Amino acid sequence: MRRLLGHPWAYPAVFIGAGIAFAAWGTARQNVAVIVSAVLMVLLMLPYLRATRVRLRPFAQAQGTLDAGGVVVFWRPGCQYCMTLLKVLTAEERDRVHWVNIWQEPEAAAALEGLHEARDGHPHQAVPTAWLRRRDYVVATDATRARLKDTLRQHAGGDA
Structure with missing residues (x-):
């Protein structure tokens, strides 16, 4: 299940699909409250579509990005802090980041825990990192x- 929900499009697709289904059901029942709720469900999911525009890259290539002076960001779909970060970054800035989904790559999750353990003294998977x-x-x-x-602006000339 985590493998399926680890895809960036999974949450928006499920909720938008459910919203459309509820809207159809509400229309068939002529229930305005259900229709309004369904429309709200769809509208609230639209901001999450931004996450589907993240170019995921394999963790195996992360060290090469770091060696070139780039930035690697560990993230996971559905994380509110990750969604906020995606909203704040411009399309160009998002393209410069080497995005690694910790739900799709167990070795990335283990590396993230190692980074946090070295810094904080205990392993955890706080994202985005x-x-x-x-x-x-x-x-x-x-x-x-x-x-x-600021870091992405400084490294604008290189491929992250």
Whole structure:
């Protein structure tokens, strides 16, 4: 199940599909409350479609990105902090990031736990986590999102 829900399109597709089904059911029953709820369900999922525009890259290539001075971001679909980060980054900035989905790659999840254990003293899978050549940090606040944007601007000339 995690393998299926690990795809960026899974959550928006499920909720939009359910919203359309409820809208059809509400229309057949002539129930305005169900129709309005279904439309709201679809509208609330539209921002999550931004996650489907993330170019996932394999964890095996992450070290090459780091060696080239790029940025690797560990993330997972459905994470509210990840969605906020995706909304804040421009399309060009999202393309410069080497996105690694920890739900699709167990070795990436293990590496993420190792990064956090080295820094925090205990393993955990807090995402989104930006991994740079000499440091890593969880990107969960406005300050850390701004820090990541600055880093991406500095490395605009290279392929991340």
